[in-house]
Amino acid sequence: MRKISPLQLLVHVAALIPLAWLIFDAATGGLSVNPIQDIEQRTGKYALVLLVLSLSCTPVNILTGWAPVLRWRRPLGLYAFGYAALHFLAFLGLDYAFNLRFIWADVANKRFIFVGLAALLILIPLALTSTRGWQKRLGKMWRALHRWVYLAGGLVVVHYVWAVKSDIREPLLWGAAIGAGLLIRTPPVRRWILAQRARRLTAKQRGAEASRSA
Amino acid sequence: MARRRWPLIPSSEITPESVYLNRRQFMKGLALGAGALALAGCATPPEPTSTPTPAAATPVAQATAAPGLLPPPDAAPVASAQADELGDALTSHEAATTYNNFYEFGMGKDDPARNAKDFVTSPWTVQVGGLVGKPGTFGVEDLIRQFPPEERIYRLRCVEAWSMVIPWLGFPLAKLLQAVEPASDAKYVRFETLLDPQRMPGQRSGWYDWPYVEGLRLDEAMNDLAILSVGLYGKMLYPQNGAPIRLVAPWKYGFKSIKSIVKIDLVAEPPASLWMKAAPNEYGFYANVNPDVPHPRWSQATERRIGEGGRRETLPFNGYAEQVAGLYAGMDLQANY
Numbered sequence A: 001m002r003k004i005s006p007l008q009l010l011v012h013v014a015a016l017i018p019l020a021w022l023i024f025d026a027a028t029g030g031l032s033v034n035p036i037q038d039i040e041q042r043t044g045k046y047a048l049v050l051l052v053l054s055l056s057c058t059p060v061n062i063l064t065g066w067a068p069v070l071r072w073r074r075p076l077g078l079y080a081f082g083y084a085a086l087h088f089l090a091f092l093g094l095d096y097a098f099n100l101r102f103i104w105a106d107v108a109n110k111r112f113i114f115v116g117l118a119a120l121l122i123l124i125p126l127a128l129t130s131t132r133g134w135q136k137r138l139g140k141m142w143r144a145l146h147r148w149v150y151l152a153g154g155l156v157v158v159h160y161v162w163a164v165k166s167d168i169r170e171p172l173l174w175g176a177a178i179g180a181g182l183l184i185r186t187p188p189v190r191r192w193i194l195a196q197r198a199r200r201l202t203a204k205q206r207g208a209e210a211s212r213s214a
Numbered sequence B: 001m002a003r004r005r006w007p008l009i010p011s012s013e014i015t016p017e018s019v020y021l022n023r024r025q026f027m028k029g030l031a032l033g034a035g036a037l038a039l040a041g042c043a044t045p046p047e048p049t050s051t052p053t054p055a056a057a058t059p060v061a062q063a064t065a066a067p068g069l070l071p072p073p074d075a076a077p078v079a080s081a082q083a084d085e086l087g088d089a090l091t092s093h094e095a096a097t098t099y100n101n102f103y104e105f106g107m108g109k110d111d112p113a114r115n116a117k118d119f120v121t122s123p124w125t126v127q128v129g130g131l132v133g134k135p136g137t138f139g140v141e142d143l144i145r146q147f148p149p150e151e152r153i154y155r156l157r158c159v160e161a162w163s164m165v166i167p168w169l170g171f172p173l174a175k176l177l178q179a180v181e182p183a184s185d186a187k188y189v190r191f192e193t194l195l196d197p198q199r200m201p202g203q204r205s206g207w208y209d210w211p212y213v214e215g216l217r218l219d220e221a222m223n224d225l226a227i228l229s230v231g232l233y234g235k236m237l238y239p240q241n242g243a244p245i246r247l248v249a250p251w252k253y254g255f256k257s258i259k260s261i262v263k264i265d266l267v268a269e270p271p272a273s274l275w276m277k278a279a280p281n282e283y284g285f286y287a288n289v290n291p292d293v294p295h296p297r298w299s300q301a302t303e304r305r306i307g308e309g310g311r312r313e314t315l316p317f318n319g320y321a322e323q324v325a326g327l328y329a330g331m332d333l334q335a336n337y
């Protein structure tokens, strides 16, 4: 077992707090009189937020050069999948009591459910192949496979936009966050940012040398 | 359909508020199921075994009321029965007065109860006009004196696939319409909510084309089920429920039952409602509860009854087909959604 650093621990704690909070609310009457909807909406929202955070690690690393953030990608992504799975289970079990006739009657004509399902179906193989072993086994394929996470993110944003009645500002904001992260990691933009950082770094070093020799 | 004259003679001393699974008992409620709803005590956790105690038949509602008027919204809730005619338990007073869709006071379900707390609803007049012989402006209190409210226990089915059972107090809309003498070319009724962004902060949002407008066909409006409600649970409406006067048309999705009405006009053409303008492919003029007409977001085939776990099947016309299906004989209800 590798040792878990305090920074790693922080991610696990932060990602589990929403679940603890949800359970606490459910147990103490903190949910509304439509608790099933609360649970569905909150687990869905946590899944999306964690997914966006996971997708933000690489861009943050490019922008700041801070390396430890890269080790957050996998746990954040896995927690996103965990909340998405809870979200789906709440839908099947709490909401529909696994009544397949009800589910089919309700879901057959709901486009927002289909894109949600598509997102979940993408996240499943990504979660399963997130281990170091699979990373080695798949080699180059692994990166190609895990790029699909952006498609999953886009589908979740569409799912959210179609799930709300009129005010679509919030889902669009999360969509913009995913888009900005994607932009930062496209090779030309990434190269440009890294070049800027390198320039500033050398400028600083020269300044330091100059002050030392003075 | 259950109906009683007001003032109410409560069937028992326990307030019907206690007849529900309070949200704190939600987890318990999932296990209990709908059959065990006749529970007592709302502050203390209910015991499934306790039975209602018979009470002296005191007209509680009358005792606290000004002559000819209803008790204030914060009076003790009362109802003449604990269930509707199908045997479905009343929704708790708490849920009915804190879980509301009233976008004039915000888009969250708990926003109306919070933001409408200081909304003043007296004095209030309703202007009735258009294609009528005797237009007039009526004070709500005069309406209550002229048309004594009766209790109607109705199911409320929101288009968002949740539902409640509510003991309304109100009078048939037909009575008011008859009093103003509709002209022969009057075919529809157009209702309008107060427009006052100062007092209704939600109207400052640009998402909708305020004021809220709704409409009924004249024969729908004349149906005995359609009431103008001025109270629920034996007392005046809280603002979040549409005080001081609102429509209740229980066979239609909840958004048809327009709140805080200031204007009623009889017109020749079907009026365009706020929701029809906002999303014409989602909301039609009729908006009858219909499990066979799907909605892109919410289930119309099943619904969540507030206070219960899980889902139940939605009934055509919300269970009032016997009274209203005839209004739509020969119409294509898929096209006229």
Ligand code: HEM
Pocket: A037, A040, A041, A042, A043, A044, A045, A046, A047, A048, A051, A080, A084, A087, A088, A091, A113, A116, A117, A118, A119, A120, A156, A159, A160, A163, A164
């Ligand atoms: C088969 C898969 C899925 C199903 C059946 C499903 C079902 C639902 C339902 C019924 C709602 C609406 C809740 C309501 O407003 O009443 C919803 C909302 C939502 N879902 Fe999903 N979902 C699925 C997959 C996902 C996935 C994979 C994610 C994220 C990773 C996600 C994130 C969300 C979000 C963010 C919302 C909006 C919550 C809000 O309104 O605040 N869903 N989903």
